[in-house]
């Protein structure tokens with residue numbers, strides 16, 4: 283019989299091991315903390331949605347057209363693994379009647395997203411996002427608020443050196459005329475564009491500005507700028523957002539060609555990069571306003587704004603800049619019984635667990651080897667148990683740092699460890 287290969291993880295997904303988790307936990311806790319400080323509440327939505335929910339809001343974008351994990355369940359339903367959270371959060375806002383509560387609903391979510399893209403460092407097929415949404419208000423103050431949340435979170439994690447690109451892409455009133463200008467500009471250049479851009483030129487010309495393919499780059503610089511063609515309302519909102527960011531002391535870089543990959547955006551759009559990077563694959567966060575999304579999903583027209591940030595990239599960056607996250611030891615106390623004393627060891631562990639985290643080393647190995655494990659685990663104390671100790675309901679308590687060892691009655695252990 284040929285031996286089969288051991289089964290490995292699916293391409294593009296990865297495990298977060300105990301050695302990775304302390305940094306991830308620190309990033310998650312910092313996110314929860316900043317969300318709470320701004321009055322945002324946690325929401326959890328399913329990882330699976332009707333494919334139509336996702337497709338309706340971005341049928342021409344890569345995340346949907348090429349990267350969607352789409353499947354049929356056993357009942358023949360067409361489902362998708364969520365590639366992002368916003369569409370689902372907006373659906374939940376209506377289904378959960380959050381629209382009938384004080385507005386806006388301020389919501390955050392941390393969880394996995396799925397995109398079938400080409401895996402590389404910082405780009406995975408399952409990745410995690412912190413997603414923040416303010417739904418039910420069109421106030422530009424909320425655009426600035428969610429940006430401040432993103433910047434504050436990164437800053438709290440030691441990532442103060444970031445660059446934020448900022449733009450507006452107008453709304454249903456002013457954008458159509460601008461898109462006509464954009465089409466008129468690009469049509470004579472059509473043959474020089476790559477295939478997707480040639481097609482999008484007619485269907486969704488805004489995405490031409492988001493194209494990263496080298497052959498399309500030279501034409502961007504002379505393309506008409508939406509900021510020169512905003513309607514009165516969009517121009518006022520655009521000025522207000524910048525005023526609010528200035529007042530908050532948040533720096534931004536105006537990029538008139540920033541349009542974002544998902545096509546539900548209106549007005550404000552932004553992306554945050556490490557200070558010394560370029561190119562979209564390095565974005566730490568991105569977001570914007572999406573006043574047409576609710577309606578695209580079939581719900582009453584409702585404005586919203588938000589962002590998402592990739593925890594995979596953020597934690598990688600925290601590691602790269604050398605911010606240290608001290609991992610708590612797996613257990614404060616390690617109980618080391620001699621062979622055959624499992625029942626007594628479990629009882630001693632139970633007693634110590636009243637005040638400390640406790641693990642028992644049940645492996646049959648030498649005391650020296652057990653002490654090495656205790657050191658590796660970072661235990662502060664070991665509790666040595668021999669048959670003689672068990673008879674007298676005592677144990678040898680050893681403090682690892684000092685090496686001091688004393689005999690202690692089992693019932694006195696909590697007091698000694700407290």
Ligand code: HAM
Nearest residue numbers: 366368405406409565566567568569570588589590592
């Ligand atoms: P997005 O720009 O597609 O926006 O993704 C946001 C962030 O998720 C990116 O900046 C990046 O950090 C991370 N990310 C995206 N794809 C991957 C990947 N394959 N591997 C690792 N990290 C990745 C959205 O998802 C919108 N829903 C944001 C939003 C919320 N807009 C309004 N509200």
